[in-house]
Amino acid sequence: MRRIRMRIPMLVVVLTAALLTGTAAAAAPDNDNFASAAELQGREASASGTNKDATKEAGEPNHVGKAGGASVWHRWTAPASGKATISTCDSDFDTLLAVYTGSALNALTEVAANDDATCDLASSVSFQAAKGETYRIAVDGVAGDVGTYHLLLRLAPPNDDYADAVTLSGDQGAVDGTTAGASREPEEPDYLTRSVWYRWTAPSTGWATFEACGGALRPGLAAYTGTTLATLQWVDSHYNECADGAARIAFAATEGVIYSLVVDSYEDTGDFALAWNRNAPPPDGPFNEVEPTITGSARVGETLTGSDGEWFGTPPLLLTYSWWQCGTGGCNRIAGATAKSYVPTNADIGRRLYFQVIASNAAGSDYAFSEGTAPVRSRGPALVSPPRVNGVARVGLLIDAASGAWSGMQPIQYGYQWQQCDAAGANCRDLPNEIGIVFEVGRAHVGSRLRVVVTATNVDGSVSATSEPTAVVPKPRATRAARCLVPNVRGRTLLRAKALIRRAGCVTGSVRRAFSSSMRRGRVLSQTPRAGARARRGAKVKLVLSKGAKR
Numbered sequence: 245m246r247r248i249r250m251r252i253p254m255l256v257v258v259l260t261a262a263l264l265t266g267t268a269a270a271a272a273p274d275n276d277n278f279a280s281a282a283e284l285q286g287r288e289a290s291a292s293g294t295n296k297d298a299t300k301e302a303g304e305p306n307h308v309g310k311a312g313g314a315s316v317w318h319r320w321t322a323p324a325s326g327k328a329t330i331s332t333c334d335s336d337f338d339t340l341l342a343v344y345t346g347s348a349l350n351a352l353t354e355v356a357a358n359d360d361a362t363c364d365l366a367s368s369v370s371f372q373a374a375k376g377e378t379y380r381i382a383v384d385g386v387a388g389d390v391g392t393y394h395l396l397l398r399l400a401p402p403n404d405d406y407a408d409a410v411t412l413s414g415d416q417g418a419v420d421g422t423t424a425g426a427s428r429e430p431e432e433p434d435y436l437t438r439s440v441w442y443r444w445t446a447p448s449t450g451w452a453t454f455e456a457c458g459g460a461l462r463p464g465l466a467a468y469t470g471t472t473l474a475t476l477q478w479v480d481s482h483y484n485e486c487a488d489g490a491a492r493i494a495f496a497a498t499e500g501v502i503y504s505l506v507v508d509s510y511e512d513t514g515d516f517a518l519a520w521n522r523n524a525p526p527p528d529g530p531f532n533e534v535e536p537t538i539t540g541s542a543r544v545g546e547t548l549t550g551s552d553g554e555w556f557g558t559p560p561l562l563l564t565y566s567w568w569q570c571g572t573g574g575c576n577r578i579a580g581a582t583a584k585s586y587v588p589t590n591a592d593i594g595r596r597l598y599f600q601v602i603a604s605n606a607a608g609s610d611y612a613f614s615e616g617t618a619p620v621r622s623r624g625p626a627l628v629s630p631p632r633v634n635g636v637a638r639v640g641l642l643i644d645a646a647s648g649a650w651s652g653m654q655p656i657q658y659g660y661q662w663q664q665c666d667a668a669g670a671n672c673r674d675l676p677n678e679i680g681i682v683f684e685v686g687r688a689h690v691g692s693r694l695r696v697v698v699t700a701t702n703v704d705g706s707v708s709a710t711s712e713p714t715a716v717v718p719k720p721r722a723t724r725a726a727r728c729l730v731p732n733v734r735g736r737t738l739l740r741a742k743a744l745i746r747r748a749g750c751v752t753g754s755v756r757r758a759f760s761s762s763m764r765r766g767r768v769l770s771q772t773p774r775a776g777a778r779a780r781r782g783a784k785v786k787l788v789l790s791k792g793a794k795r
Contacts, residue, residue: 272297273316278304278349281317281380287399287425288513291318295337295383296390303350307342308357308367312384315340319380320397322373326425327400329370330356332383333363337391340384341367345377355379359386373399399425401440406432406473409441409504415448418519423463423509431473432506433466438513442505444520446497451524455492456507461514465491468504479503494525527558530603532612538599542588542617543704549585550599553612562604570616571595592620624705625652630712631698635747637685637714642743644682645696648709652702659699664692669713682743689717728783732775733768738789741768745785753784757791765792 275282276298282291298314306312322328332339340359344352361368365386373379383393403410404426410419419442426438446452456463466481480493497503507518534554540547555561567581569592578586588597596616603610628649635643647658662678665671672695685694693713700707728750733741742752763769772786773779 270297272299275316275318277301278317278380281319284318284320284381284395284397285323287323287401287422289320289397291395292392293395294390294392295385298390300384301349305342305344305352305354307340307382307384308359310340310359310384310386311388312340312386313388314390315382315384316393317380317382318395319378321378322375322399324373324399325375326373326402327370327404328373328379328397329368329400330381330395330397331361331363331368332366332393332395333361333368335366335391335393337389337393338365338386339367339389339393340382340386341369342382342384343369343371344380344382346380347378352380398427401426403440403442405429406441406504409443412442412444412505412518412520416519416521418517420515420517421507422515423461423507423513424515426509426513429473433476436506436508437510439506439508442507442518443502444505445502446499448497448522449499450497450522451494452497452503452520453492453494453523453525454505454518454520456516456518457492459514459516461509461512461516463491463507463509463516465493465518466506466508467493467495468506469501470504471502476504492525525558527605527607528556529607530555530557530561530605530610532601532603532610535612536599536601536614538597538614538617542597542620543623544588544590544593544620545623547585547587548597548599548617550601550614551584552601553614555601555603557603557605558607560605564602564604566600566602568598568600568613569595570598588620590622590626593622593626594619596620621704622652622707624707625650625656625700625702627700627707627709630709631696632711633694633696633714635743637689637694637717639685639687639690639717639720640749641747642682642684643694643714644740644743645698645711647698647700648711650700650707652700653704654702656700656702659701661697661699663695663697663710664689665695665713667691667693667716669693669695672713682739685717687720690719692717728779728781730771730773730775730777730779730783730785733771733785733787734775735763736768737766738768738787741787749781750779750785751782753786755787755789757789759792759794760790761793763790765790 295314295316298316300313300315332341342357343355346352356369356371358367358369401422423438426440428436456465467479468476470476480495482491482493532555536553537551539549565582565584567578567586568575569578598616599614601612628651631648632646633643637643645660650656660679660681662675662683663672664675693716695711695713697708697710729748731744731748733744745752760769767790768787769790770788
């Protein structure tokens with residue numbers, strides 16, 4: 245029996261060997277070994293990495309007393325003495341964290357170590373660092389757990405906590421400080437984020453000025469009284485009083501009172517210089533905190549009142565006022581309107597009004613505007629042309645009122661009141677029950693003048709206007725035989741036609757309606773007798789009213 249020999253292609257052998265070699269030679273992290281520890285620098289430092297494929301070296305201690313098995317290393321030289329905090333919070337595996345001194349793996353002295361901290365399975369340690377000392381930091385996983393870690397280091401300033409405030413003394417001086425590595429204590433005021441504290445006892449009563457101007461950092465600055473964080477009483481605070489945007493505060497200090505000063509940086513951290521003296525502060529220019537307001541209804545004739553709003557700045561503050569009118573064509577200051585109150589006029593109708601407050605002191609001036617009113621409306625309809633009396637005021641004749649022309653919100657309704665005046669047109673009085681548009685002149689009116697008061701009303705209110713008085717009503721002339729001279733009423737409304745017929749000594753007879761394409765609906769189409777005919781007094785005039793064109 246022949247032996248069959250299988251030949252494996254050389255390419256398959258090479259590829260298989262390559263795959264096996266790649267698996268066995270998975271790359272360990274660069275900082276896997278103690279000797280290749282990654283360096284951290286400064287008061288604040290952070291690093292991210294992985295301990296996947298990391299190993300434990302021969303002679304390496306059990307971190308936190310646990311075997312681990314996948315450790316990586318960092319080293320940090322303290323730039324100053326103080327409390328250092330290192331954590332692995334936000335890592336995605338169960339970490340072990342240990343800090344050592346010593347230059348050899350088999351000669352390390354543990355400084356601090358932790359397994360589980362307050363941030364779940366991550367770790368955190370704090371210790372007193374010594375300036376110039378190099379610390380070795382090991383990150384491992386419980387039972388060899390691996391993943392991505394985040395390492396955060398912070399070296400707190402010596403006066404990071406309120407209880408460790410640096411003491412300042414005397415009427416003037418300066419100290420250097422930093423907010424790098426600073427934190428916020430739980431009971432500190434809410435607005436503080438990276439704060440450091442100082443304490444100063446006033447040698448005498450008078451102004452005290454503190455400032456952190458002139459450096460690259462633009463911190464905030466505040467002063468308090470009180471002996472604990474829980475009992476702090478605010479005295480003064482600022483963030484941008486210096487020309488470079490840093491802080492300056494000034495307050496009236498009382499001899500023997502202890503003041504706590506806090507320097508805080510909201511975003512950036514860094515070094516600053518805190519200086520103090522007993523000089524009075526430069527005056528603060530006015531600035532508006534709460535805008536002015538307007539109360540009242542934006543209608544012609546009603547009073548609007550402006551408020552000052554709220555202003556800050558070095559007193560005394562001088563406040564002056566202006567009213568502005570704004571429409572589609574822009575805004576204009578209203579001439580002479582310089583009081584806190586203003587009464588809109590017809591010139592303001594349809595426009596919005598604004599109240600301006602200008603505050604001034606020795607340091608300068610500033611201004612603020614209120615919100616605008618609604619568009620100004622008339623107090624009622626606005627008179628465009630006055631009412632008048634139509635007809636001749638003679639005994640037995642009818643006169644009627646023309647309401648005049650009005651503008652304003654529609655609809656506008658009209659009311660009438662007839663008045664009787666003396667021969668001079670003065671001393672006028674209302675005529676009882678004479679409130680119609682048509683008025684019959686009687687013998688009681690002889691020697692008087694008559695006029696009508698028209699009242700126009702819409703949603704904005706009511707406004708009245710008075711016509712010119714008529715001529716003096718003469719005594720009626722005696723006639724032998726009163727006649728009816730038929731007037732021409734064609735094209736008139738029925739109401740007007742009746743008035744003209746009665747004035748002519750005639751009487752309105754039957755009224756019928758007919759279609760017409762030449763005469764508007766409701767107007768007199770024809771009359772009988774014809775216009776100009778003479779008849780006995782009281783003769784009837786028959787009318788035909790147009791019904792409009794037939795559809």
